[in-house]
Amino acid sequence: MISTTASGGLQFDRVVIALDGRPLVAVDRLIAPGEVLTVMGPSGSGKSTLLAFAAGFLDPVFSAEGRILLDGKDVTAQPPERRGMGLLFQDPLLFPHMSVSANLMFGLHPSVRGAAARKQAVHQALADVGLDRFADRDPATLSGGQKARVALMRTLLSEPRALLLDEPFSKLDTARRGQVRSLVFAEAAKRQLPVLLVTHDPADAKAAGGPCIELDGVGGN
Numbered sequence: 001m002i003s004t005t006a007s008g009g010l011q012f013d014r015v016v017i018a019l020d021g022r023p024l025v026a027v028d029r030l031i032a033p034g035e036v037l038t039v040m041g042p043s044g045s046g047k048s049t050l051l052a053f054a055a056g057f058l059d060p061v062f063s064a065e066g067r068i069l070l071d072g073k074d075v076t077a078q079p080p081e082r083r084g085m086g087l088l089f090q091d092p093l094l095f096p097h098m099s100v101s102a103n104l105m106f107g108l109h110p111s112v113r114g115a116a117a118r119k120q121a122v123h124q125a126l127a128d129v130g131l132d133r134f135a136d137r138d139p140a141t142l143s144g145g146q147k148a149r150v151a152l153m154r155t156l157l158s159e160p161r162a163l164l165l166d167e168p169f170s171k172l173d174t175a176r177r178g179q180v181r182s183l184v185f186a187e188a189a190k191r192q193l194p195v196l197l198v199t200h201d202p203a204d205a206k207a208a209g210g211p212c213i214e215l216d217g218v219g220g221n
Contacts, residue, residue, distance in 0.1 A: 008030075008032065008033055008071055008072065009030050009031050009032045009033050009035070009070075009071070009162075009194040010030070010031040010054070010068075010069070010070055010162040010194035010196065011029070011030040011031070011067075011068070011069040011070075012027040012028060012029050012030075012050075012054070012066065012068065013028065013066050013067040013068070013069055014028045014065070014066040014067070015027045015028065015050070015053065015064065015065070015066035015067070015068070016064070016065045016066055017046060017049055017050065017053055017058070017062055017063070017064045017065075018062065018063045018064075019061065019062055019063075021063075024045075024046040024049060024062070025046035025047075025049060025050050025215060027050065027213065028066075029211075029213075031162075031194035031195065031196060032194060033192040033193065033194055034188070034189050034192045034193070034194070035194055035195065035210050035211075036185060036188070036195040036196075036197055036208035036209065036210040037194075037195070037196055037197065037210055037211055037212075037213065038197045038198075038199060038204065038205040038208050038210060038211070038212040038213070039051075039196065039197065039198050039199075039212075039213045039215065040199060040200060040202070040205060040212060040213070040214050040215065041200070041214060041215030041216065042200070042215075042216075043200075045215035045216060046215050047198045047199075047215055048166055048198055049062060050196075050198070051164050051166055051196060051198050053068065054068050054085065054162075054164055054196060055080055055083065055085050055087060055164055056075075056078065056079060056080035056083050056085075057080055068083075070083065070084055070085075070161055070162055071161060084160055084161040084162065085160055085161075085162050085163075085164050086155040086156065086158060086160030086162070086163045086164065086193075087155065087163075087164045087165075087166070088151060088152060088155055088163070088164070088165050088166070088168040088184070089166045089167075089168060090166065090167050090168060090170050090171055091171065092139075092147040092148055092150065092151035093151065094139040094147060094150060094151060094154075095139070096138075096139060096140060098139070099135065099136050099137065099138065099139075100126070100131070100134050100135055100136070100137045100138075100139060100142070100150055101122050101126070101135035101136065103139065103150060103154055104122045104125055104126070104150065104153060104154050104157055105118060105122055106154065107153075107154035107155065107157040107158045108121060108122070108157050108158070109157065109158055109159040111159070112157075121157065122135070122157070123135070125153040125156070125157055126150075126153070128153065128187075129149040129150075129152070129153055129183065130149075131146060131149060131150065134146070134150075143176070144171065144172050144173070144176055145172060145176035145179060145180055148168065148169075148172060148176070148180045149180065149183065151168075152180075152183065152184055152187065156187060156191070160193065161193070162193055162194045162195070162196070163184075163188050163193045163194070163195045163196070164195075164196050164198075165184070165195060165196065165197045165198065165199075166198050167198055167199050167200070167201075168180075168184070169181050169184075169199075169201070169204060170199070170200075170201070178207075181204065181207050182207070185207065185208060185209075195208075195210075
């Protein structure tokens with residue numbers, strides 16, 4: 001079990017996840033604000049299982065001990081929508097029946113009130129990622145990199161307090177992968193969000209620049 005002592009951020013407090021009674025993942029670590037913790041390992045090693053536990057949708061086939069704390073608050077028993085976690089997956093998961101701006105509007109935090117304020121927030125988000133002329137576009141007409149940027153901003157507009165990344169760069173080509181990866185890490189750092197990155201690519205871990213846990217798939221770290 002890996003242990004780090006600090007304050008604030010996203011904390012895995014003596015977390016142990018098991019399958020059929022066999023420990024799969026054991027982590028005791030805090031991810032500081034603005035830090036990226038990378039979890040690597042082969043398929044079946046438990047890296048996405050750890051992310052699922054943090055997010056609140058761990059498959060009941062697994063058993064889990066320990067706590068998830070976010071900014072010192074225990075969120076282990078909270079439903080996913082109340083945990084304050086922002087998630088990005090391999091697929092951008094944009095709503096195909098909505099325009100780009102409508103997708104972003106869907107993600108806006110409830111504290112942004114009034115039509116004018118909400119429209120301005122969406123406009124600014126698109127401008128921040130170089131897509132200010134794409135508000136009315138159909139998501140199907142976007143490139144993979146453009147979809148990834150829209151997905152990122154939709155997540156950030158919900159004002160999460162931590163970011164969970166489940167191999168969000170894996171389906172991008174080499175050129176776009178580096179660009180989107182840099183953008184994601186830069187936006188997280190700017191907002192001082194603790195980030196959990198799950199990946200199988202050493203280049204992702206290197207770009208993240210933070211600590212890395214390597215799971216071996218046989219019940220250890």
